[in-house]
Amino acid sequence: MTSKIIRYVILIAMGILWLLPIYLLLANASKLTSEYSGSNLWAPGNFPALVSNIVDVFTTTDVPSGLFITVIYAVIAPFIAVILGAAVGYAVIALKLKHGFFWFFVIFCGTVFPLQLMVIPLFAAYSQVGLFDTAVGMILIYSVVCLPFSAFVMRNFFAGIAESVFEAAVVDGAKPWRIFTQIYLPMSRSALVVVFILQATWVWNDFLLALILTQSSEIRPVMPMLQALQSVQGGGSAFTVLLTAALLVSIPTALLFGLSQKYFQRGLALGQY
Amino acid sequence: MPARTARQRDAWAFMGPGVAVVLLALYIPVLYTVYLSFTEYDGLGDPTWIGVDNYVEMFHDPAILLSIVNTLAWVLGTLIVPVGLGLLVAYLAYGLRGAAWLRVPFLIPYALSGVAVGVIFSFVLQNGGALSQALAFLNLPGSELRWLQDAPLNTIVMILAASWQGVGVNALLFTVGLQSIPKEPLEAARVDGAGGFRLFASMVWPLLRPTTTIVVGLSIVNSLKTFDIVQSMTQGGPNRVSETLGVTMYRETFLNNEYGMGSAVAIFLTVITVAASLIYLRRQLSLGDAAPKTDAAPKGARRA
Numbered sequence: 225m226t227s228k229i230i231r232y233v234i235l236i237a238m239g240i241l242w243l244l245p246i247y248l249l250l251a252n253a254s255k256l257t258s259e260y261s262g263s264n265l266w267a268p269g270n271f272p273a274l275v276s277n278i279v280d281v282f283t284t285t286d287v288p289s290g291l292f293i294t295v296i297y298a299v300i301a302p303f304i305a306v307i308l309g310a311a312v313g314y315a316v317i318a319l320k321l322k323h324g325f326f327w328f329f330v331i332f333c334g335t336v337f338p339l340q341l342m343v344i345p346l347f348a349a350y351s352q353v354g355l356f357d358t359a360v361g362m363i364l365i366y367s368v369v370c371l372p373f374s375a376f377v378m379r380n381f382f383a384g385i386a387e388s389v390f391e392a393a394v395v396d397g398a399k400p401w402r403i404f405t406q407i408y409l410p411m412s413r414s415a416l417v418v419v420f421i422l423q424a425t426w427v428w429n430d431f432l433l434a435l436i437l438t439q440s441s442e443i444r445p446v447m448p449m450l451q452a453l454q455s456v457q458g459g460g461s462a463f464t465v466l467l468t469a470a471l472l473v474s475i476p477t478a479l480l481f482g483l484s485q486k487y488f489q490r491g492l493a494l495g496q497y
Numbered sequence: 498m499p500a501r502t503a504r505q506r507d508a509w510a511f512m513g514p515g516v517a518v519v520l521l522a523l524y525i526p527v528l529y530t531v532y533l534s535f536t537e538y539d540g541l542g543d544p545t546w547i548g549v550d551n552y553v554e555m556f557h558d559p560a561i562l563l564s565i566v567n568t569l570a571w572v573l574g575t576l577i578v579p580v581g582l583g584l585l586v587a588y589l590a591y592g593l594r595g596a597a598w599l600r601v602p603f604l605i606p607y608a609l610s611g612v613a614v615g616v617i618f619s620f621v622l623q624n625g626g627a628l629s630q631a632l633a634f635l636n637l638p639g640s641e642l643r644w645l646q647d648a649p650l651n652t653i654v655m656i657l658a659a660s661w662q663g664v665g666v667n668a669l670l671f672t673v674g675l676q677s678i679p680k681e682p683l684e685a686a687r688v689d690g691a692g693g694f695r696l697f698a699s700m701v702w703p704l705l706r707p708t709t710t711i712v713v714g715l716s717i718v719n720s721l722k723t724f725d726i727v728q729s730m731t732q733g734g735p736n737r738v739s740e741t742l743g744v745t746m747y748r749e750t751f752l753n754n755e756y757g758m759g760s761a762v763a764i765f766l767t768v769i770t771v772a773a774s775l776i777y778l779r780r781q782l783s784l785g786d787a788a789p790k791t792d793a794a795p796k797g798a799r800r801a
Contacts, residue, residue, distance in 0.1 A: 227693065231589045232599075238586065239602035245661065246605060248627050249617050265627040308518070311511040319508035327516055334523045336774045338722045340746045340763045344533060344756060345526035348540075368522040371515060400507040429610035431725045432743075436751065447612045451729045454616050463620060470616040474609045481608035485597075 253277055253467040260464045277468035285453060287469050290446035293359065294428060295476075297445060301366030302374075302423035306416050308367070309374025310382075314404050317382040318390045328379055334372035343436045350437055357439045365433060370423040381415040382408065421484050425477050446473050534760035544757065551761035561762065564733075564740040567652050568721060568766075571741055574656035575663060575720040580712055582660070583667025584705075588697065590668075591675045600672070603665035611662075611725025618658040619645070619730050645731055648738035655739065659726050667712055674708025675701070717773040721766060742766040 252260065254269025256276060282288050312331060316324035346365065347356070355361030385408070393403045409416070434445040441449070450473055453466055534551055536544035555561050586603055590596040606614065621627045622644040633640035645651045678701065686700050702709075724743035727733060733740035733748060740748070742762055750759025 228593065231593060235586065235589050235593075235599045238582075239599060242602040242606065242661065242664070245617050245621055248621055252620065262625060263630075265630060308515045312515040315508040315510075315512035319504055319511065321508035321512050322505055324508070324512070327512055331515055331519045334519050336771055337523065337527055338743075338763070338767055338770050340722065340724070340743055341530050341767045342523060342526040344750055344760055344763065345529040346522070347751075348529075349526070364518075365522060368518045371519060375515060400504075400511070404511070425608070429612075431610065431612050431728070432747075435728075436747075447610055447725075450610075450616060451612050454619065454729060455732075466616060467620060470613045474613045477610070478605065478608040481604070485604070 249467055249471055252464060253471045255464050257462065257464050273464075274468070277464055278472065280465050281469045281472060285465070285469060286441040286444075286449050287446060287453070287472065289441055290444060290449040291473065293443060294445040294447075296359065297362050297366055298424045298427040301363050301427055302370055302420050304363070304367040305370035305374045305423055306378075306419050308371050309376075309419065310378045310409060310412065310416065311404070312371075312375040313378035313380075313382045314408055316379055317385075318387075318403070318408065319400060328375065331375050332372050334369075335376075339369070339432055343432065346433075347436050356437060357443050359443055361437060362433075362443065362445070365437065366427045366430070369433070370426065374419045374423065377415055377419050378412065381412050385411060417484075421480060425480060428477050530760045530763055533756055534764045536757045536760075538756040539754045540756055547757070551757050552765070555758065555761055555765065560737040560740065561745055563738065564742055564745040567649075567740060568723070568742045570649070570652055571656060571659075571720045571723050572717055574653070575659060575716050576713065578657065578660040579663035580667050580716050582664045583712070584671050584709075586664060586668040587671035587675060588701070591672065596672075600665065600668055603668055605665070606662040607665040609662065612729045614658055614662050615726050615729030618654070618661075618726075622654055622658075646735060651731055651739045655726055655730055658730070659720075659723070662726075663716075667716070670712050671705070671708055674705050677708075678704045714773065718770055721770045721773060 248265065251267065251269050252265060254271065254274040254277070255264075256273040259269075259273065312328065315321045316328050321327065350356040350361055355364070389407065389411075390403060393407055398406070429447065430445065431447045431451070435448045435451075438444040438448070450469055453469055533544060535546060535548055537547045537550075538544035583603075586600065590599045593599065609617075624643055624646075628644070629640040629642070632638070642650060644654050682704075683696070683700055686696055722743055723741045724747065727739060727741050727744050728747065731739045733744040737745075737748075743766065746759050746762040746766065748759075749755045749762060753759075
């Protein structure tokens with residue numbers, strides 16, 4: 225019994241400690257620039273000031289266009305990756321591609337190389353073929369980077385579907401494409417959702433590719449914009465606007481994460497960080 | 498026979514696009530980076546072949562050597578703090594009523610991006626900022642420290658910021674691992690009077706081995722690639738003292754226009770990362786293979 229109480233005490237104390245930076249973020253994003261001073265950092269803010277800061281972020285910074293374009297990237301690219309990944313898993317497991325595991329392994333190894341290894345040629349190639357600083361270019365690269373993990377999960381998931389499902393459909397005269405879209409994809413909805421959410425979060429939070437492959441404010445995702453805001457406004461009173469921007473760009477992933485915690489848990493068990 | 502070849506053709510129709518885009522967008526760039534690492538190239542004109550000069554120079558450049566040391570500090574730091582605390586949180590919360598709620602404070606930071614974490618901690622750690630004020634208020638030493646200006650203090654506090662973000666996900670992974678441990682041996686040990694640390698050391702820790710391997714492997718691989726938090730908090734500065742290899746590669750290539758050197762740094766980083774990945778890659782793939790074996794067992798003849 226006492227050991228249980230000690231466990232609660234330790235966890236709650238640590239939890240409060242962990243929430244302090246979040247508290248500081250909220251408290252200082254909720255202060256008007258005029259109210260903000262170095263001496264009242266720990267004081268709570270007020271809601272009208274937060275609203276005014278949000279208005280400031282939307283009217284004086286590039287963050288709104290960044291949010292808009294990032295939503296597009298974070299929806300379309302993971303969607304493409306999930307479908308392509310499911311196709312890969314389907315080819316290996318259901319259609320029994322010859323040397324399927326080898327080709328699957330070739331795709332899977334894409335997750336092993338750090339992105340740093342690819343960005344220099346990608347930057348050069350994108351500049352050459354006119355994909356640098358384009359929405360299409362960003363969607364393409366995000367889809368490819370998300371593909372290995374989704375192929376990994378979907379292959380594992382399809383491996384759990386009984387072979388007789390496929391054989392029965394073939395006997396009924398269904399073509400592989402129909403079996404894929406009418407049977408395999410609907411059966412694996414939960415896995416598709418897990419992969420989609422994890423990859424959408426990854427795209428949303430990406431900084432490196434966004435920083436290197438984009439330039440203009442219409443194309444640039446929101447994370448490099450936030451960082452640029454920091455180097456311009458860091459220090460002084462504009463911290464309130466910067467912190468509000470950090471809060472705004474974090475809300476979508478935090479919500480997604482909170483609403484789908486059990487999906488995340490399942491996805492994490494599969495090895496994605 | 499024809500049916501089988503038709504099946505193979507269909508299979509390639511599904512596999513082809515995935516293989517094609519991965520080869521085109523991931524493998525070819527990798528090969529080109531390998532080539533660039535043996536050249537001198539400023540992004541204009543043509544690369545000049547210089548053999549291994551970049552690699553030799555790399556290990557004589559004090560800034561890059563410091564960057565390697567910092568990267569190793571990141572690997573060690575994120576291995577000890579977030580993995581250790583993640584295990585602590587998972588183990589303490591396991592089996593408690595409301596465990597899911599107790600873990601929430603640790604999960605919120607995980608949903609944030611590296612840049613957002615960087616913004617928050619740059620704010621907390623500014624000179625005379627929230628942390629310094631709190632230390633002064635509590636009469637603790639340290640309020641006069643310049644957290645982000647002085648090395649190695651800046652690297653240490655950035656590792657702690659990354660740890661703040663990383664504990665939650667490790668706790669989740671360890672929780673999943675704990676849930677998969679069979680209950681009977683634990684109960685038996687408890688009946689025999691084992692408890693607390695002894696129970697953990699003799700029973701739980703060995704049974705958690707598979708999870709620990711994955712968590713440690715992921716932690717090493719991810720810390721080697723550290724870029725976002727450092728780039729957004731110190732940009733590797735001041736005077737390149739807090740650079741990690743990820744930041745060094747970015748600086749050499751895109752700020753100094755030393756494409757060859759940037760590539761060499763990227764290759765060096767990759768060789769270590771791939772070596773570290775091998776620790777957990779095998780286990781990850783064997784986890785994947787476990788599924789068909791158990792599921793196909795009743796109708797296993799076909800597979801075998």
